[in-house]
Amino acid sequence: MAKAKIVANTRGPVIRARDPWAASGKMRQLLSEEERARLAVLASIARFNKDEDVYHEGRRADAVFNIITGVVKAYRIAPDGSEHITAFLFPGDVFGLSEEGKYTNAAKAITPVAAYRFPVSALRSRLAKDADLEFHVICKLIHELRETQRHALLLARRGALSRVAMFLQLLENLQAGRGERTVEIYLPMKRSDIGEYLGMSLEAVSRAFRALTSRGIIKSRDRRHLKITDRNTFDEIAGDTANTSQTVRA
Amino acid sequence: MAKAKIVANTRGPVIRARDPWAASGKMRQLLSEEERARLAVLASIARFNKDEDVYHEGRRADAVFNIITGVVKAYRIAPDGSEHITAFLFPGDVFGLSEEGKYTNAAKAITPVAAYRFPVSALRSRLAKDADLEFHVICKLIHELRETQRHALLLARRGALSRVAMFLQLLENLQAGRGERTVEIYLPMKRSDIGEYLGMSLEAVSRAFRALTSRGIIKSRDRRHLKITDRNTFDEIAGDTANTSQTVRA
DNA sequence: TGAACAATTTGATCAGGATCAAATTTCCGG
DNA sequence: CCGGAAATTTGATCCTGATCAAATTGTTCA
Numbered sequence: 001m002a003k004a005k006i007v008a009n010t011r012g013p014v015i016r017a018r019d020p021w022a023a024s025g026k027m028r029q030l031l032s033e034e035e036r037a038r039l040a041v042l043a044s045i046a047r048f049n050k051d052e053d054v055y056h057e058g059r060r061a062d063a064v065f066n067i068i069t070g071v072v073k074a075y076r077i078a079p080d081g082s083e084h085i086t087a088f089l090f091p092g093d094v095f096g097l098s099e100e101g102k103y104t105n106a107a108k109a110i111t112p113v114a115a116y117r118f119p120v121s122a123l124r125s126r127l128a129k130d131a132d133l134e135f136h137v138i139c140k141l142i143h144e145l146r147e148t149q150r151h152a153l154l155l156a157r158r159g160a161l162s163r164v165a166m167f168l169q170l171l172e173n174l175q176a177g178r179g180e181r182t183v184e185i186y187l188p189m190k191r192s193d194i195g196e197y198l199g200m201s202l203e204a205v206s207r208a209f210r211a212l213t214s215r216g217i218i219k220s221r222d223r224r225h226l227k228i229t230d231r232n233t234f235d236e237i238a239g240d241t242a243n244t245s246q247t248v249r250a
Numbered sequence: 251m252a253k254a255k256i257v258a259n260t261r262g263p264v265i266r267a268r269d270p271w272a273a274s275g276k277m278r279q280l281l282s283e284e285e286r287a288r289l290a291v292l293a294s295i296a297r298f299n300k301d302e303d304v305y306h307e308g309r310r311a312d313a314v315f316n317i318i319t320g321v322v323k324a325y326r327i328a329p330d331g332s333e334h335i336t337a338f339l340f341p342g343d344v345f346g347l348s349e350e351g352k353y354t355n356a357a358k359a360i361t362p363v364a365a366y367r368f369p370v371s372a373l374r375s376r377l378a379k380d381a382d383l384e385f386h387v388i389c390k391l392i393h394e395l396r397e398t399q400r401h402a403l404l405l406a407r408r409g410a411l412s413r414v415a416m417f418l419q420l421l422e423n424l425q426a427g428r429g430e431r432t433v434e435i436y437l438p439m440k441r442s443d444i445g446e447y448l449g450m451s452l453e454a455v456s457r458a459f460r461a462l463t464s465r466g467i468i469k470s471r472d473r474r475h476l477k478i479t480d481r482n483t484f485d486e487i488a489g490d491t492a493n494t495s496q497t498v499r500a
Numbered sequence: 501t502g503a504a505c506a507a508t509t510t511g512a513t514c515a516g517g518a519t520c521a522a523a524t525t526t527c528c529g530g
Numbered sequence: 531c532c533g534g535a536a537a538t539t540t541g542a543t544c545c546t547g548a549t550c551a552a553a554t555t556g557t558t559c560a
Contacts, residue, residue, distance in 0.1 A: 204516090
């Protein structure tokens with residue numbers, strides 16, 4: 001388990017929300033200022049170094065995290081030792097929801113990370129008492145569900161270029177949504193991480209980048225910064241199969 | 251849009267829940283009898299023939315469905331005309347949650363289907379007033395999120411056998427969870443549907459089945475019924491990378 | 501019951517990636 | 531600023547699954 005330095009309850013954590021309805025184009029906060037305040041009292045701040053574990057599988061899940069700065073990867077180790085990445089988590093993202101007191105995956109900071117830490121028990125009883133807050137959480141979950149389905153959609157896509165392009169699209173949306181209008185896309189993760197997320201080899205990822213570059217579709221400043229130079233072809237390759245579905249079991 | 255025969259409010263719909271915490275082994279109902287009763291008054295019953303649309307993309311999302319019997323596939327049509335299946339929906343499953351008044355995917359019955367139909371407006375105001383019920387919905391959503399992430403995991407898996415095996419595992423869990431302890435796995439969907447769900451060609455699906463059969467790992471009675479004859483090798487091939495992660499953005 | 505069509509299986513070819521190897525570049529600690 | 535380790539790129543070969551075709555089997559309905 002991470003030996004995170006818990007920095008005590010300072011002022012209220014500002015749970016900055018990405019637009020939960022991004023697809024609709026409107027920039028809306030998930031939680032109101034007041035709602036955030038209601039949760040604020042529960043949190044403390046934790047910091048993690050690059051490559052430090054936030055928590056790992058099987059660990060008792062006693063807290064939920066909300067990233068302030070940095071990037072985290074959520075992953076699982078397969079019995080054969082290989083690892084699979086289920087998600088990249090960016091500022092604003094919440095993670096660590098557990099099922100029955102155990103984390104079912106591991107999380108590791110891939111850059112220095114600061115995050116709010118919510119004890120799960122407190123959170124639960126708080127939610128139970130606040131219907132309004134709860135409703136927003138539901139909206140959030142539905143949104144997340146959609147994102148995950150998008151990931152599945154991405155994985156179903158054959159063709160390395162398609163996958164990588166769609167991945168870049170995803171990153172771009174994520175960053176644009178948070179107001180980082182730098183035109184440039186930032187890739188905090190390693191090629192091998194991308195490969196695992198996309199279900200392909202790191203070499204294939206590398207080649208896909210080169211292919212996109214040589215075709216003049218993207219242009220990279222260094223290994224972690226690039227911009228899209230040919231929007232049309234890019235979107236075409238990414239397939240742009242827009243949305244996903246919403247389904248729940250009762 | 252489906253011209254579903256709405257069969258009016260009969261008695262209360264029994265929202266039969268699959269175990270929301272299946273992984274923990276305990277068989278728990280998502281909603282209590284009483285909670286179900288609270289939702290019951292909102293629903294009517296709709297029936298669909300095999301191959302009939304339940305709803306389709308872009309349609310105003312005025313209702314949520316809860317399957318009583320039959321199987322539904324949720325899918326999207328890509329701009330290039332190809333379709334991708336995002337989920338198979340079985341009895342007990344709820345679907346049709348919309349984002350902003352529009353369905354973002356299509357749903358079609360692949361067998362005759364009966365389902366409860368909940369007008370979305372009524373549902374929403376009901377939920378807003380019932381914190382307890384809402385909490386369970388959250389649990390449900392988290393569960394669904396987990397399932398979807400499992401789907402993503404499945405898609406990331408390379409190797410046709412792995413994918414198909416994992417798919418069968420998924421079906422088995424689903425059916426076992428509902429108490430159908432027939433040992434036999436039932437496949438209500440076409441090979442091409444499976445292929446789309448798994449992101450591979452229908453021929454590859456067919457070959458994977460044959461491969462598993464000739465290796466003595468599964469044995470099929472007919473095209474829609476099979477059982478696993480070699481559990482060990484099966485699990486090994488399926489990779490059994492158990493669980494997934496839980497992540498939400500705030 | 502058979503014609504017509506849908507679904508599935510099987511075959512053969514081919515391309516995209518995986519994999520193994522090696523050369524470069526980047527990153528860090530000292 | 532240097533040396534070593536890690537990350538990335540590049541190369542070459544091989545294999546899996548996509549694709550195109552055709553043969554079977556199943557299903558539906560007159």
